[in-house]
Amino acid sequence: MKTFFASSSSPSWITLxxxxxxxxxxxxxxxxxxxxxxxxxxxxxxxxxxxxxxRFAVATDHPEASSAGAEIxxxxxTAADAAAAAMLALGVASPASSxxxxxxxxxxxxASDRSVTFLDFRESAPxxxxxxxxxxxxxxxxxxxxGAPPTSRAMGLTVGVPGEPRGIEELLRRFGTxxxxxxxxxxxxxxxxxFTPSEHLAGLSQRFVGALRHDPLGRTWVPDGADxxxxxxxxxxxxxxxxxxxxxxNGAGIxxxxxxxxxxxxxxxxxxxxxxxxxxxxxxxxxxxxxxxxRYGHRWVTAPPESAGGYTMMASLALLERWLPGGGAAPxxxxxxxxxxxxxxxxxxxxxxxxxxxxxxxVPVDALLDPARIATRAALFDPARARPSRDYDLPLPDRAxxxxxxxxPGTGTSHVCVVDAEGNVASVTTTINIPFGxxxxxxxxxxxxxxxxxxxxxxxxxxxxxxxxxxxxQAAPNRRPVSTMTPTIVFQGDDPVLVIGGSGxxxxxxxxxxxxxxxxxxxxxxAEAVAHPRIxxxxxxxxLSAEAATAEAVVAALRARGHQTDSLRYGAVVQAIRIxxxxxxxxxxxxxxxxxxxxxxxx
Ligand code: GLY
Numbered sequence: 258m259k260t261f262f263a264s265s266s267s268p269s270w271i272t273l274x275x276x277x278x279x280x281x282x283x284x285x286x287x288x289x290x291x292x293x294x295x296x297x298x299x300x301x302x303x304x305x306x307x308x309x310x311x312r313f314a315v316a317t318d319h320p321e322a323s324s325a326g327a328e329i330x331x332x333x334x335t336a337a338d339a340a341a342a343a344m345l346a347l348g349v350a351s352p353a354s355s356x357x358x359x360x361x362x363x364x365x366x367x368a369s370d371r372s373v374t375f376l377d378f379r380e381s382a383p384x385x386x387x388x389x390x391x392x393x394x395x396x397x398x399x400x401x402x403x404g405a406p407p408t409s410r411a412m413g414l415t416v417g418v419p420g421e422p423r424g425i426e427e428l429l430r431r432f433g434t435x436x437x438x439x440x441x442x443x444x445x446x447x448x449x450x451x452f453t454p455s456e457h458l459a460g461l462s463q464r465f466v467g468a469l470r471h472d473p474l475g476r477t478w479v480p481d482g483a484d485x486x487x488x489x490x491x492x493x494x495x496x497x498x499x500x501x502x503x504x505x506x507n508g509a510g511i512x513x514x515x516x517x518x519x520x521x522x523x524x525x526x527x528x529x530x531x532x533x534x535x536x537x538x539x540x541x542x543x544x545x546x547x548x549x550x551x552r553y554g555h556r557w558v559t560a561p562p563e564s565a566g567g568y569t570m571m572a573s574l575a576l577l578e579r580w581l582p583g584g585g586a587a588p589x590x591x592x593x594x595x596x597x598x599x600x601x602x603x604x605x606x607x608x609x610x611x612x613x614x615x616x617x618x619x620v621p622v623d624a625l626l627d628p629a630r631i632a633t634r635a636a637l638f639d640p641a642r643a644r645p646s647r648d649y650d651l652p653l654p655d656r657a658x659x660x661x662x663x664x665x666p667g668t669g670t671s672h673v674c675v676v677d678a679e680g681n682v683a684s685v686t687t688t689i690n691i692p693f694g695x696x697x698x699x700x701x702x703x704x705x706x707x708x709x710x711x712x713x714x715x716x717x718x719x720x721x722x723x724x725x726x727x728x729x730x731q732a733a734p735n736r737r738p739v740s741t742m743t744p745t746i747v748f749q750g751d752d753p754v755l756v757i758g759g760s761g762x763x764x765x766x767x768x769x770x771x772x773x774x775x776x777x778x779x780x781x782x783x784a785e786a787v788a789h790p791r792i793x794x795x796x797x798x799x800x801l802s803a804e805a806a807t808a809e810a811v812v813a814a815l816r817a818r819g820h821q822t823d824s825l826r827y828g829a830v831v832q833a834i835r836i837x838x839x840x841x842x843x844x845x846x847x848x849x850x851x852x853x854x855x856x857x858x859x860x
Pocket of ligand 1: 688707710740741762763765
């Protein structure tokens with residue numbers, strides 16, 4: 258087994274990229290310096306996506322959202338205040354990927370008492386929901402894709418109770434100082450004054466133009482005859498500005514009772530939903546114990562069930578520690594990717610068999626992470642050959658569970674990283690599930706379609722649902738569906754050293770893990786760790802997807818080991834901030850993923 262350095266002896270191009278990311282300075286990256294990775298290793302590195310700061314930093318996948326967070330930090334807010342401001346600004350400027358109609362997970366480190374809190378504000382199923390009701394739903398490409406209006410019953414049934422407003426309120430109640438009215442201000446300004454759509458938003462608007470054309474808000478963005486949002490226009494959202502002002506003045510209650518809540522119920526019902534006023538009234542944020550484990554000499558704190566993302570990463574890293582131990586020369590890229598791909602097969606099978614909402618089913622995380630089980634799985638690794646996923650399948654002996662179920666896709670998600678001047682850290686992933694969620698808006702925001710993250714049971718006429726189905730993640734009253742969202746904070750000793758998370762359906766966890774592994778184990782600069790070409794393997798199907806930027810020689814080496822590779826059309830999107838402490842103070846090395854055009858902000 259090869260070993261490699263986990264020390265400062267980085268290859269020179271990595272050092273160069275580190276300088277690109279600021280070299281410990283407190284200013285944004287100079288734009289006239291360019292990292293030059295070796296020809297064999299293509300990279301998306303571009304200077305505008307990374308910067309190093311001294312006091313505070315925000316990294317999101319939209320420049321306006323990072324600026325909103327930084328504005329609140331400059332005004333004296335905490336990381337919680339800034340994360341909330343960034344989430345709200347994302348809902349304005351990146352409305353396909355987040356917003357008040359969705360939900361998410363917040364992981365928060367409070368420096369004063371070194372506590373870590375995990376808040377679950379994911380969408381929940383209506384009381385009238387059942388697996389039978391949702392069975393005819395078609396998984397895969399959403400019904401809003403390609404021009405059809407979102408009028409099918411399937412789409413309405415996927416609308417869960419939005420958790421984002423209550424989540425923001427709870428985050429601020431516990432950790433905020435500046436007040437909700439101030440927190441909403443940057444988003445209100447953005448919605449009123451307008452913003453230039455990103456390439457990412459313009460591209461999604463073309464794919465989902467059918468939904469946009471059939472929604473009153475969408476129609477203001479896509480004029481008759483246009484095939485999507487036009488480039489170089491200024492998009493405004495006065496309805497959202499009004500909603501945000503009211504939120505700032507009155508709190509989250511306006512989304513759960515009263516005229517806006519009634520409008521949410523009516524709009525979900527219009528497309529076949531079964532959401533009621535009572536479902537909204539009863540919604541609560543849930544605090545859960547985060548998933549914690551030691552890997553590669555660091556303490557990783559991440560999302561617990563009903564996320565399967567945290568488990569998948571921790572189970573995979575436990576294998577990688579054995580297959581790619583640190584210290585020594587850097588391993589060949591193909592060795593790294595082969596080991597990573599093999600490391601995800603078993604954990605994804607575990608997810609598909611054992612995961613559900615922990616308030617309703619028992620998720621055996623401790624048994625799944627039992628050291629003996631990990632050692633058994635680790636011993637299966639063949640450095641020279643890819644194994645079929647079933648070889649890594651280790652059903653727990655005393656656990657009744659169905660065969661593995663398919664894991665759904667999704668891309669309407671966003672991630673926010675914040676470090677404030679007091680050392681508080683926020684890692685928040687927020688989602689409306691697929692782009693533009695259920696394809697209908699209320700009060701200037703899009704309603705989620707999160708409930709298609711439930712396992713869809715077999716149903717006649719629904720080929721996608723003919724696959725075996727996990728009993729544990731089926732739709733049921735008040736349940737929250739299994740997620741892949743993986744907000745993470747990595748500690749060395751008592752100190753947080755990396756905050757990271759991402760968006761992109763099931764690719765979230767594989768992407769977050771790859772970037773974190775490169776930052777922590779290879780000590781790659783964060784900009785390089787985030788930009789580096791990525792792969793994805795999720796047990797089912799057997800094939801391995803590689804981003805187009807992956808070097809041809811590396812793909813050939815993976816094929817030679819038996820991996821069936823295809824091209825990954827859309828990789829996930831990762832944000833990260835490394836926190837380094839030196840004799841001259843703190844350095845915050847922040848990176849937004851170039852794949853979505855984000856930029857960090859800070860001071
Ligand atoms: N909807 C994306 C996720 O929760 O993983």
